[in-house]
Amino acid sequence: MDSFKIIANGYVITCDGEDRGGGYNLLIRNDRIVEVSDKLDPLTAIHPYATVVDASNKLIMPGFINAHFHSESVLLRSRTDDLHCSLWKTDLRTQECIKELLNPLNQEDIRNVHLMSYFSHLKSGTTCVGEFGLPYTEKSFVTALQAIARTEVKNVVALQNWDQISKVSTSTGERHRFLMNVGKEEEFTVYSFENLLRAARDLKVPLLAHVGEQRGDVENVKKTFRKSIFGVLQEFTAVRPDTVFVHLNHFNNQETKMLAEAGGSVVVCARSAAFKRTGYPSLRHLMRKGIRLAVGTDWGGVDMLEELKFLHQLHLLISGIPQFSPLELVRMGTINGAHTLGLSQETGSIEAGKKADLTFFSLDDVRLPVISGYANSEMLASLLLHDLSIRDVSEVMINGEFYVAKGEVMTMAEDEIAE
Structure with missing residues (x-):
């Protein structure tokens, strides 16, 4: 049975052929991205049982x-x-x-x-x-x-x-x-x-x-x-x-x-x-x-x-x-x-058909600049390079599954890794 996730209300840099950037919602089926849409309601209406992940105030980019x-x-x-x-x-x-x-x-x-x-x-x-x-x-x-x-x-x-x-x-x-x-x-x-x-x-x-x-x-x-x-x-x-x-x-x-x-x-x-x-x-x-x-x-x-x-x-x-x-x-x-590396058909951008390999950055820090409602990919990329660091990485998804959540590795205790 297919598993659906909707990543809702995030600021997205797609790195696809169109270099889209701005407020988008991502529909994921199993391990792949199905749709990148600026409208949330049609996605939730068609997939009422999908798991909705609220990405408000987060920047999402390809891993x-x-x-x-x-x-x-x-x-x-x-x-x-x-x-x-x-x-x-x-x-x-x-x-x-x-x-x-x-x-x-x-x-x-x-x-x-x-x-x-x-x-x-x-x-x-x-x-x-x-x-x-x-x-x-x-x-x-x-x-x-x-x-x-x-x-x-x-x-x-x-x-x-x-x-x-x-x-x-x-x-x-x-x-x-x-x-x-x-x-x-x-x-x-x-x-x-x-x-x-x-x-x-x-x-x-x-x-x-x-x-x-x-x-x-x-x-x-x-x-x-x-x-x-x-x-x-x-x-x-x-x-x-x-x-x-x-x-x-x-x-x-x-x-x-x-x-x-x-x-x-x-x-x-x-x-x-x-x-x-x-x-x-x-x-x-x-x-x-x-x-x-x-x-x-x-x-x-x-x-x-x-x-x-x-x-x-x-x-x-x-x-x-x-x-x-x-x-x-x-x-x-x-x-x-x-x-x-010969993987461009599988990963590296956020677009339909690609594996859902995503990195999320938290934008909750009050010291960060306010993001315009008209933000595009160049503006979001500038925010990433000038104002964020890897300490702001909040979630990481590979093949449609979260392996980092709230900044912590999910699949192995970090003290065990350090040992």
């Missing part, structure tokens, strides 16, 4: 999509905060911690790290994560996937080694989606590319190119292959419309042009780049070429709203960085992430 994140970073961030990214490989404390996580005997630690990461995402209003984890063995990989599934947060996981590839090739079900990581720049070889691309084809999964984060990586590839990273990827047919490109901090204008012609998407991790001191991607060139930009928090933090705020202010600090409008940034943190 954030964090398109790139390392879950182990919730544990490692305190060890890496004061180090340039290039020094992490030689820092004994950092490497010892990674070694412990990679130890197959430490299954409980792996489980706890991923529970903490994903429940933190959930409570912060994120409903989908692009996971770029460690090269776990098969047993540890399964433990991590089980912990992620426990939280109900949607995910697209990058496969990091042949243990993980082998496990996925023999698994069934659609609880997780996957990407094939093409590997680290220092490990690029003809043999590795041929085998990884063959595995991606066999598994029918897109590629992920985590490249160009540090200038040294770019220079090393040039010395080895006598061409740029993009040229190498292009030679091995790894540049495709569904390839997920992450970072690209040191790509030049010509490479950006070639990427635009290929129809690729880029995950920008600007706030993390500031902490890691790796440099920023050429946002001006990426925007000028019309490349779709998604957003990831990358390392340590799960706060997607803070990531969008950082991007919003970056042009004030660095000359040449373009100024993004609030609505552009909200789209980067939602529907653009869905497109990048």
Whole structure:
């Protein structure tokens, strides 16, 4: 029997093709949105037995999509905060911690790290994560996937080694989606590319190119292959419309042009780049070429709203960085992430047919500005970026069910998560 919910009287940012915004009511059947309407009475008349959720004085948007994140970073961030990214490989404390996580005997630690990461995402209003984890063995990989599934947060996981590839090739079900990581720049070889691309084809999964984060990586590839990273990827047919490109901090204008012609998407991790001191991607060139930009928090933090705020202010600090409008940034943190991860038919916007993955912000604080009765999507996006924080997240819905209510996780005690 179908279950109906009506989310009534909310301020909504849809991030759909029309970029609707204002006072709307949402009709949800089971796990999907059926209708977005500015009239409540017809919905309640047609569905008198629907559960009505009063969203008065709440801002509702698609759940954030964090398109790139390392879950182990919730544990490692305190060890890496004061180090340039290039020094992490030689820092004994950092490497010892990674070694412990990679130890197959430490299954409980792996489980706890991923529970903490994903429940933190959930409570912060994120409903989908692009996971770029460690090269776990098969047993540890399964433990991590089980912990992620426990939280109900949607995910697209990058496969990091042949243990993980082998496990996925023999698994069934659609609880997780996957990407094939093409590997680290220092490990690029003809043999590795041929085998990884063959595995991606066999598994029918897109590629992920985590490249160009540090200038040294770019220079090393040039010395080895006598061409740029993009040229190498292009030679091995790894540049495709569904390839997920992450970072690209040191790509030049010509490479950006070639990427635009290929129809690729880029995950920008600007706030993390500031902490890691790796440099920023050429946002001006990426925007000028019309490349779709998604957003990831990358390392340590799960706060997607803070990531969008950082991007919003970056042009004030660095000359040449373009100024993004609030609505552009909200789209980067939602529907653009869905497109990048191959989930745009399922999530990322509020419209009929999409899964009901929603984040609610309370507007009850008397310090907030009064919302005009004529509020549109740009005005609501501006309110979100200028006046709200993840502490204002009141409810989070995934697949039509609430997993955060009144700011608290519903499916696991928070003190148990913290332990």
